[in-house]
Amino acid sequence: xxxxARTAGDLDFVDDGASSATSKLRRLWLALALFLGLLVALVVxxxxxxxTALEVPVAISPVTVTANPNPTFRWQAVGGANSYLxxxxxxxxxxxxxxxxQRVSGVDAACATGGECHLAPDxxxxxxxxxxxxxxxxxxxxxxxxxxxxxIELVEE
Numbered sequence: 001x002x003x004x005a006r007t008a009g010d011l012d013f014v015d016d017g018a019s020s021a022t023s024k025l026r027r028l029w030l031a032l033a034l035f036l037g038l039l040v041a042l043v044v045x046x047x048x049x050x051x052t053a054l055e056v057p058v059a060i061s062p063v064t065v066t067a068n069p070n071p072t073f074r075w076q077a078v079g080g081a082n083s084y085l086x087x088x089x090x091x092x093x094x095x096x097x098x099x100x101x102q103r104v105s106g107v108d109a110a111c112a113t114g115g116e117c118h119l120a121p122d123x124x125x126x127x128x129x130x131x132x133x134x135x136x137x138x139x140x141x142x143x144x145x146x147x148x149x150x151x152i153e154l155v156e157e
Contacts, residue, residue, distance in 0.1 A: 055079060057133045059147030060116060066150075072120040073131060077111035078143065081135035084109055085144075086119050091128040099123055100131075 060074040073086055088100035100121050111117035117133075127150075134144035 054137070054141055054143035055135070056143045056145045057081070057084065057117070057135045059131070059133060059145050061147075063147045064150070069124045069126060070120060070122050071125075072118050073133070074116055074118045075133045075145070075147075077106065077114045077117050078135040079114065080137055081106065082138055083136045084117060085134040085136070086121070086131065087134070088123075088125070088129055088131040091130050099125060099129070103136075
């Protein structure tokens, strides 16, 4: 084991090779700590980005009672949405029995540049219904909102 004496200013110390190995180990630990810190920062950034609340389409009408068996479904457009899914179901029925399950673009719903979207499918419905509109985004994310309404039949006397 070869020992060399070094002088650093007024300080004398002996390098027995162990300090070189210790120095390499410290550098390795430092590099690992920096890597893990960067990894944690990236994970936190991704979690925060995914937890950012998406704007939700707001159901405008019908939301209470209507006498129209072919109502026009209206909702507030969502910035950044590339399409919408209109889903109408008889209240209490299985979603597989959907009366309307229609995906449309903002252009088809007349709201490509914002404002109020609307869609008037010709279905002839009666009874109590629930409906959802789901906004879809380019990154695969989606946000939905629900409305409910009851169709009443007006009887003329």
